[in-house]
Amino acid sequence: MKLLSLTSAKKSSLKFTFLAMMLLVILLVNIADILPTYQQPIGKIIAIDESGVPNSNLSPFIDYKQNLTIKLLTEDSLYNTIYIENSFSYSQAFSNRYEVGQILILRKTTNSAEVTYDIVNIKRDSQMVSLLIIFAFLAVLIGGKQGAKSLASVLLNFGVVFLVMFLYRNNVSIYLLAPISVIIFIFTSMTLVTGFNKKTLAASLGTGIGLLFAIATAYFTFMFTGSHGVNYQEMDITISSPVELFYFQLVIGTLGAIMDIAVSIASSIEEMIGTSPDISRKNLMASGRKIGNDIMGTMTNTLILAYLSGSIPVILLMLKSGISLDYIMNVSLSLEILRGVIGSIGIVISIPITIVISIALLNKTHQKEAL
Structure with a gap:
């Protein structure tokens, strides 16, 4: 009876340790948003002016404009705060309607003495990695060894698909x-x-x-x-x-x-x-x-x-x-x-x-x- 209790306590301890490691990795991934580890500039929206945008009932035939105030997070320069005008449509098929607090991937262009920035996309990699970590944790927590094997199988197959596409692109x-x-x-x-x-x-x-x-x-x-x-x-x-x-x-x-x-x-x-x-x-x-x-x-x-x-x-x-x-x-x-x-x-x-x-x-x- 005592042996079973010790085994159960050991399993619970391993689960809590694994949970703590998962939370630590997720925290580190999200902290990396503000670290200078990206080749492209990263900025955070701190204010938005939508004076010409109605509160509701957007028209599908009109392009609306936002004036974004963005704080640069990954560049040590005089331009710590930049301003970008963003146009978006009702469908947002080719553009986005941004919100305060979102982190953006930017494109920096230098022409003589002028520096300009354009928006590439919303930065979502940290959230995606966090979801993948949660998925891996649940797979191992619920499935045990079988869950870990299934996870390894998914990763291998994912890699095989991309390898096949790469080889096919090179005329195989x-x-x-x-x-x-x-x-x-x-x-x-x-x-x-x-x-x-x-x-x-x-x-x-x-x-x-x-x-x-x-x-x-x-x-x-x-x-x-x-x-x-x-x-x-x-x-x-x-x-x-x-x-x-x-x-x-x-x-x-x-x-x-x-x-x-x-x-x-x-x-x-x-x-x-x-x-x-x-x-x-x-x-x-x-x-x-x-x-x-x-x-x-x-x-x-x-x-x-x-x-x-x-x-x-x-x-x-x-x-x-x-x-x-x-x-x-x-x-x-x-x-x-x-x-x-x-x-x-x-x-x-x-x-x-x-x-x-x-x-x-x-x-x-x-x-x-x-x-």
Whole structure:
């Protein structure tokens, strides 16, 4: 009893120590706002004159002006306080309406004896880092070692995505990068979290086959239709092949959803076999299908809504401009709908495949252990 109390006290002490470290790091990150560690000037708004701006009912057809008084925080110069005129619109699509107390990133321009400053953007890096620290703390506090492994997996995958984009930008084929990145994603996401075992192997195989089926569906769709009905307008600003980018987006967007379902099914089947050693394959298949059907609906909705959410501002702008829904569906939603439908097909196919593979691997392993 005393040993359990000591163990519990030790865990509580570690949690409080970890919490104190998190708060200290957040404090240091926010204090860094006033340290001279930035290449660009940093300033804080100490006063605003909005004499020409109404208190409410801003017009979408008028540009309004603010006269900002800004105190420089990172420059040791005679210009400790500067004044900048800022123009902003009702939508604030290309400008911001600033408030007292906000910290800004500035651009300094020197012409002969004249020094001028322009606003680059609001400085948000300290808040973003603070949120990331809180996320990391909660992941480790609630998930323990598994939470730390999941966090490491997210960071590795995030780095892989940027590495792939960098290599692709330097003329490395996306058809080479995509399968390599998929293998890395599956390895880091599953092996780090669930370990290297039969359950991980079953989930990985189910994920890989489901993803290949989704890619094959996209390929044959384009081959038979000649990409008719698919509008790549949102990719016109890139210098890369829209079709290649579509495939890469499909892989990245669909992979996470399929992995989630595959791991859930493999874990459920492993648990059923462990708690009921005498369960038949027929009952395992029936239970696996029921679990898969429950997950399939929510995950398909999640995937489609995630794709559509990025187009909401453009859709609202087009609707407000009187553009027809048919044109919006063709121009702004064709890619999102196609990615969502093809990804959903991959999700649906991965369910029975993962069930069959999990039963074949895990049930066979359990029978050998029983013998």
